[in-house]
Amino acid sequence: MVGKKTSGQGSKPKSEAQLREERLKAALKSNMARRKAQTRARNASGAQEKGE
Numbered sequence: 001m002v003g004k005k006t007s008g009q010g011s012k013p014k015s016e017a018q019l020r021e022e023r024l025k026a027a028l029k030s031n032m033a034r035r036k037a038q039t040r041a042r043n044a045s046g047a048q049e050k051g052e
Contacts, residue, residue: 014022
């Protein structure tokens with residue numbers, strides 16, 4: 001954590017490429033979380049159906 005800078009400490013404004021990469025990174029992270037939740041829900045409902 002020592003090497004990381006927060007957005008308030010940056011000396012240069014971020015380039016278009018950096019902003020785009022951050023947006024893509026955030027989108028990928030949210031998509032992966034949503035897909036994992038969907039998979040967990042499918043697995044849970046599948047286990048309940050098999051149990052009945």
